[in-house]
Amino acid sequence: MMKIWTAVVLCFFYSAGSAQNAGLKIGQAVKKLEADPQMKHAMLSLYIVDSKTGKVVFDKNAQVGLAPASSLKVVTSAAAMELLGKDYRYQTEFGYDGNIEGNILKGNLFVKVSGDPTLGSWRWDSSKAEIILDQLTATLRANNITVITGNLIIDDSKWETQATPRGWTWEDIGNYYGAGARGFNWHENQYDLMLAPGKNEGDSVKILWTDPELQASVLVNELKTGRPGSGDNTVIYLPEDGVIGYVRGTVPAAVSTFRISGSMPNTSNAFTNAVEKSFLNNNIHLAGRTKNAVIYFTNNEKLPVAANHFFSVHSPPLDSINYWFLQKSVNLFGEAFVKTIAFEKTGYGSADSGISIIKEFWKERGIESSALKITDGSGLSPANRVTTHTLVTVMQYARKQSWFASFYNALPLQNGIKMKSGYIGGVRSYTGYIKSGSGTEYTFSFIINNFDGSPGAVREKMWKLLDILK
Helix, strand or coil, rough: HEEEEEEHHHHHHHHHHHHHHHHHHHHHHHHHHCCHHHCCCCCEEEEEEEEECCCEEEECCCCCCCCCHHHHHHHHHHHHHHHCCCCCCCEEEEEEEEEEEECEECCEEEECCCCCCCCCCCCCCCEHHHHHHHHHHHHHHHHHCCCEEEEEEEEHHHHHHECCCCCCCCCCCHHHHCCCCCCCCCHHHEEEEEECCCCCCEEEEEEEEEEEEECEEEEEEEEEECCCCCCEEEEEECCCCCEEEEEEEEEECCCCCCEEEEEEHHHHHHHHHHHHHHHHHHCCEEEEEEEEHHHHHCCCCCCCCEEEEEEEEEEHHHHHHHHHHCCCCCCCHHHHHHHHHHHHHCCCHHHHHHHHHHHHHHHHHCCCCCHEECCCCCCCCCCCCCCCHHHHHHHHHHHHCCCHHHHHHHHHHCCCCEEEEEEECCCEEEEEEECCCCCCCEEEEEEEEEECCCHHHHHHHHHHHHHHHH
């Protein structure tokens, strides 16, 4: 027995000594990094704790609020897993009013939405656009309906009309990663833009097509051809519900076609176009037009209600959505989580309410509101300010929850470390877990704001520093 206790004590002291040694090495590396020319006007924050004991291993500016970029996603992710549950599913209901007489539906076709960000997404077989459309047409034909006399009504009345969160920049919101969350989301609110670059640098670029096809919006093409291998240096300037947009920047020469992606200005239009094509292929005629809640409210008309149910579409479970939220940093999913939390708690999907609920949730778990100043759920806004202490507290909380396995699995593996990265202009961040060769587990958050020069160079320097913990 004495030998066992001796072994346990030695193991404890070895672990403590290892963590202390790691802290000293990290401190030396931080001083070296701070002296780097890229860091002359930058702010660095790094907080590391022993995952099992919570003991602080290293603390540099851990209580200073910085722009976290996509590292903020762990805050939204963990809150959603707890407040909604990892098995939560969105439900979109298809129904109708009026009567079915022979092959004619004398009434309206309804889509009652739930804020589902996966509807029409290509990431799951069950959510693909063609699957949803096939189910709709199959249901109508099963009821012998080939004519609909009324409108296609999208009931999004329980969700706010503003899709884009406060604080997002004009440079971001027209591009695919700047797709905001609506009550009705379709194809991840994203379209692809196929381009044909010129042969030489400086040549004009042709827009070949968009997929899905843009409706009611025109893109002014100001693109130029860049040098071969220069990659995607484009920006699409097109706001939500915008009619005229601008595509600027460069795409590389020496390729026949080049694809970029933008955020749909109006998802209802894209859905309507897809439905009309599907109906045409199945000899189904819709006499009316697509109308959502805003159109009825604007015209001071009462929003009709679907008295009859056709079928429901259920999303994948939340932990599966969360996987892509963290793995591929899909901003849309985070903003949908925020509004869904508000909808489930208050009955109305509002970003401001969702943010308030999330902040209160973390306040009850020891995180001061002043340490979590956020305007969105994804970190795209440069106005967010979060401390590394907050992010580590969130990660430590997650470790103790029943859903931790799926949360951990969703974290990307980068540089051999399970961590969420973040990058916007002048910001690099990493938040995650590291297990050392000696078996010590660390939870950390590392943010640099306002660095100079190459973001790639800063990334390599941050990774090199984190390697000390391995």
